[in-house]
Amino acid sequence: MRVAPISQEGMRQPLRRLYLLYHEVRTGESRYSYVVETGVFARQVELFARMRATESAGLWPELTFDDGHISNLEVAAPILQSRGLTARFFITAGWTGTKPGYMGWAELRTLHGAGHAIGAHGWSHKLLTHCGDRELETELSKSRLTLEDKLGSSVTTMSLPGGRSNRRVLAACAAAGYMQVYTSEPRAESLPLGATVGRLNILGSMQPEWIARLFEPGSRVLSELGRQHRMKEAAKKLLGDRLYARLWAMVNRGEPGTDGGGEGAE
């Protein structure tokens, strides 16, 4: 099992990157958009491992997970490790050991000990654009310091609950000590990474064959997804988060209290 930190792999492979965003991996069908079925996930990981073994790969896949669901450790990590891959897991610190279905501290330490990177995903998963100054402090600093204390390792990356941000939020993230903020804007990244890192949110309906097309040389799939994302962001600004979330819930399958539902909906 290769457990080299992601940053070291980055030094060896100075390529363009596509960061992928997962949430929960589950065996069997799910009615939630953000849940990826275990067999589909295994086929996707196989695809990514093959791509990373290709020296000439133009776009290098990187995996990230948001929220800290227990399936990240119990289902996803063994599949990743069987292919020699590591991922970055963004943890909602206040859920750790308190929210049913999500990892506790011992489980998080196991994941970290296996060579996976850990980042923060807020304290309570509140949308940061809705936070006052005191709440931002809790969501950004308390989450980072608690993760660092419990893991005995520095935490310098953060992903935005619901993908929501603005200039004030990004400035607060930098002030709280985060080097990179991971977003939900689908776009490729070049090394060295900048202050924000775009990601493609992987939905349960995305088959490995479709994902493979994203990585084909000259593919326009990613730029089209980026265009759709910018239109959605414009709609959110126009409608406001609450109305947008109600419309989203009518056409998608969301789970309340996560990125897949309610006001956290994409």
Ligand SMILES: [Zn+2]
């Ligand atoms: Zn989330």
